[in-house]
Amino acid sequence: MxxxxxxxxxxxxxxxxxxxxxxxxxxxxxxxxxxxxxxxxxxxxxxxxxxxxxxxxxxxxxxxxxxxxxxxxxxxxxxxxxxxxxxxxxxxxxxxxxxxxxxxxxxxxxxxxxxxxxxxxxxxxxxxxxxxxxxxxxxxxxxxxxxxxxxxxxxxxxxxxxxxxxxxxxxxxxxxxxxxxxxxxxxxxxxxxxxxxxxxxxxxxxxxxxxxxxxxxxxxxxxxxxxxxxxxxxxxxxxxxxxxxxxxxxxxxxxxxxxxHLLFQKVDQLRKWILLANIVFILLTMVIVYLLSYRITRPLWKLSKIMQQASKTNFIIDTISFKRKDEIGMISNSFNLMVRRIHNLIDTVTDTERRRKKSEIEALQSQINPHFLYNTLSAITMQAELDENYKISDMSSLLGKLLRYSIGSQEEWVEVRQECDYIRTYIRIMQFRFPLIQFDLQIDESVNNWLVIRLLIQPIVENAIIHGIVPKGKEGLVNIHVGEKLTESGDSRLFISVKDSGVGMDQQTVDATMVKLREYEDQSGGIGLQNVYNRIALSYEGDFEFTLESKEGIGTSFYIEIPRRLRNENHDR
Missing domain, CATH: 3.30.450.20 (PAS domain)
Structure with a gap:
């Protein structure tokens, strides 16, 4: 027992x-x-x-x-x-x-x-x-x-x-x-x-x-x-x-x-009085100690009960209030502050998880229609080869690879090498459609085995083509660079830049775009620029940099800086 x-x-x-x-x-x-x-x-x-x-x-x-x-x-x-x-x-x-x-x-x-x-x-x-x-x-x-x-x-x-x-x-x-x-x-x-x-x-x-x-x-x-x-x-x-x-x-x-007794009569009498005084002193002291300890321990007892209740109810409790300015009052105030911060963290985590699930669902939904297209493109490729129309066959084959990368794997994290291969395929397709656009893709070999979230770069490249160079109506250049960047503390981070020579934007438009990206928005579908920003924010939990620079008539540049990730690390968030 x-x-x-x-x-x-x-x-x-x-x-x-x-x-x-x-x-x-x-x-x-x-x-x-x-x-x-x-x-x-x-x-x-x-x-x-x-x-x-x-x-x-x-x-x-x-x-x-x-x-x-x-x-x-x-x-x-x-x-x-x-x-x-x-x-x-x-x-x-x-x-x-x-x-x-x-x-x-x-x-x-x-x-x-x-x-x-x-x-x-x-x-x-x-x-x-x-x-x-x-x-x-x-x-x-x-x-x-x-x-x-x-x-x-x-x-x-x-x-x-x-x-x-x-x-x-x-x-x-x-x-x-x-x-x-x-x-x-x-x-x-x-x-x-x-x-x-x-x-x-x-x-x-x-x-x-x-x-x-x-x-x-x-x-x-x-x-x-x-x-x-x-x-x-x-x-x-x-x-x-x-x-x-x-x-x-x-x-x-x-x-x-x-x-x-004749010799010790006075001493014994004095001892009795002192013994009586000691008994009274002990009783009085114990009463005072009891009252003082009760005043000290009663708030602590209440606080411990509330803490036990908090652990059982996931901190869904009311805050406590002791009108005291001593250490107990400081503890209660600190506990109240901790409970409020935990409530905020729970709300933040709940909202983050909801946004993550919504983004994953949106990404999956965006893959449903391409799945039908992938089967259709396979049939077109076979027919074009039978008709000896090899240009159509190449285009449909490249498009199939894009669709296979987007819907063929459910892994959220892929190697930088895989993501860049996907970008190369996407560039070849865009060159069939926009032959005047030139692409410059540079990848540091040191980052090939690093991990990155899928479909991170392609939406930014697509934004540079559709909203940057195409409105200009003439040839243009899209420069893509993926490499390693060392911080002042000596840490290695993955650096991605996408630059175009398109129409560009004024500073007011740049600021408005960044504000819009930072504010989470419900999307009806697609995996555009907003979706990319949301997935970066959810995957790296705020440990990233996303910068947009642009000048009218000169072009736009996107800069992304994210932590290094390796295959043997745990990335479940």
Whole structure:
């Protein structure tokens, strides 16, 4: 099945779509992809900066607080107080007032060392607790026992998110009297880390998350409180970026996480608007292209339909009219001009063919009567020879040859040699009738094989005798020349001249005769001068010259110049 090709209008729209619209959309897509990739790199760098800064802040502050917990050991008065009450069974009431003031002074001093310190606790060996600040952890054996296992070392406890929303870290240490090396008490210092609530990280705190993992990758702190106690799954990113910081001080791993949509929210929103603008632009462009292409292709479509109709009706169609001055208007005007010229050519060819047929019919009609005469002359020739009247026999024999040439062949084109033989026969007959007339026939041998239409020269010679010399009433000369003529371009043409020394004509008569010859006239019969001119015009299609020159009392000259024709050429016209 042959597919119908796309129309010019659809091809134009397709070209616009492929060369303008699609590249525009592709460029926008690549631009946003590049921007998104670069933003992703910048986001990871930003997240890594936040995470690393937070991790270093956490380590440095924990290190600072850990150092603060060591300070009480260097106060001998405080150590002596706790040393004396190692076996105190009376609780806080067993401490005199001045000792409690001394202990509370130390708590106040530690509390005021930094605004981020949340609470400070001293717990002696009997479980008596001295506290300053917000209540954070009740005294219990768990944290005290775990701290005592370190023999004076510090223990950093995971952060805890309190009911009021504050996140608190704590550091504990057993206090050892440097003089007696006795464990005298346990200190607990709770503090906050401001890196979790910095205003610079507002967007991060709203959408992102900070996790603290222990050495087993279990979440011990979750800023959002949704993952605490879970094990971190590094393979499930949940469309989030995350960066980790390993703390050498605590062995924890601080993980910063932020969802992709937070980073690309504005870009995605801008991309949606630009995508919508592209869609509107494409639709609007296609509508405009459709309207413009319709305006361009509609006249061309009408013109093509008329052209197809013209080929089917031999250009018998009405001309078209587009009131446009662009290229389409020029094409329609040119087509109208072509149609009119074709109409004129058809009329000319039709008229020419009609004239050719009429001339052929007239030539055939002129041969009907000579056919009867030819048979009669044959009988006269035989009788004259029987009667031994040889002059009559010669005349009738020559006349028979003339009739045989005129009616014996239906070929329109004959060789120059044949036409000239016919002229010689005709001259011999005319010499019997007009013995005072002399004839001079000159033929170039180079043109003997050239072709010419039959009965071309004889009517002109007859016109020279009958209308030129005979009216003069005395002897005369008819000069006939057939030869070759070279043009300026180097082409060879057949040249024929017939001159007589007859009565001649004035210039007015010459002009009137030429006008009459050029105007086609219906003829009642015969193959006279008019018929010769008509047949030359039809056979050579205007490529000829027919000239008449004459002077009164001197004579008349006919000059004919026609193209060269050879036997192997096609002369069907």
């Amino acid at each position: 042959i597919r119908k090709p796309l129309s010019f209008q659809h091809r134009l729209m397709l070209v616009i779509l492929l060369t303008v619209l699609l590249p525009s959309v592709l460029i926008n897509f690549l631009t946003f992809s590049t921007i998104k990739t670069q933003m992703q790199k910048d986001a990871i760098t930003w997240l890594k900066g936040i995470t690393n800064n937070s991790g270093r802040t956490m380590d440095s502050y924990i290190q600072l607080v850990t150092g603060i917990t060591k300070n009480p050991e260097y106060d001998s008065t405080l150590m002596s107080i706790f040393e004396r009450h190692r076996f105190n069974k009376h609780g806080l009431y067993g401490y005199p007032y001045d000792e409690r003031v001394q202990i509370n002074g130390w708590l106040s001093m530690l509390r005021e060392m930094d605004d981020n310190i949340y609470a400070v606790n001293f717990v002696d060996l009997n479980g008596n607790r001295f506290h300053l600040g917000k209540d954070y952890v009740e005294a219990n054996k768990d944290w005290i026992d775990r701290t005592s296992e370190l023999n004076g070392g510090s223990l950093v406890w995971p952060p805890v998110k309190l009911a009021d929303g504050e996140t608190v870290f704590s550091v504990t240490r057993t206090i050892i009297n440097p003089n007696t090396f006795h464990v005298t008490a346990t200190i607990q210092l709770a503090f906050q880390l401001n890196f979790l609530t910095q205003e610079d990280n507002e967007n991060f705190l709203q959408e992102g998350d900070l996790l603290i993992l222990d050495k087993t990758d279990r979440v011990i702190f979750d800023l959002n409180g949704k993952r605490t106690g879970e094990r971190m799954d590094w393979n499930n990113r949940e469309q989030q970026f995350h960066v980790s910081y390993d703390s050498a001080l605590t062995g924890w791993k601080l993980v910063g996480m932020v969802p992709e």
